[in-house]
Amino acid sequence: MRICLNQTEVLIAFAEKKLGQEDSNTLNKLKKHISESNKTTKVLSRGFDTTYFAYQVFGKKKGEEYLKHSIDKIEKIKLNLKGESLKTFLDSHYVRWILKEWNQINN
Numbered sequence: 001m002r003i004c005l006n007q008t009e010v011l012i013a014f015a016e017k018k019l020g021q022e023d024s025n026t027l028n029k030l031k032k033h034i035s036e037s038n039k040t041t042k043v044l045s046r047g048f049d050t051t052y053f054a055y056q057v058f059g060k061k062k063g064e065e066y067l068k069h070s071i072d073k074i075e076k077i078k079l080n081l082k083g084e085s086l087k088t089f090l091d092s093h094y095v096r097w098i099l100k101e102w103n104q105i106n107n
Contacts, residue, residue, distance in 0.1 A: 009030050011053060012026060013027060013057045014053045017057055048098060049070075052097065074098060
């Protein structure tokens, strides 16, 4: 699966949703950008935080692939960390949010 996301577009859509000002034009542009980007690039999204916010924007059913992508990236990072570095990483707020959400939908 290829996911290419523009962090700014995702965060704008996320902010609009949280403010109760969700704009279908913004969502449609974001969906179109993702679709077009996936056709032309093999580069994955910037990071697990951006894909997490995409999950928040698109919701549990439509956005689950983004949450899964975040989990996969976290797991890869964990493989390269040990001791205090691993603990610090797992205690970071984005990682905690993502892991908590993943556990809720998979239990």
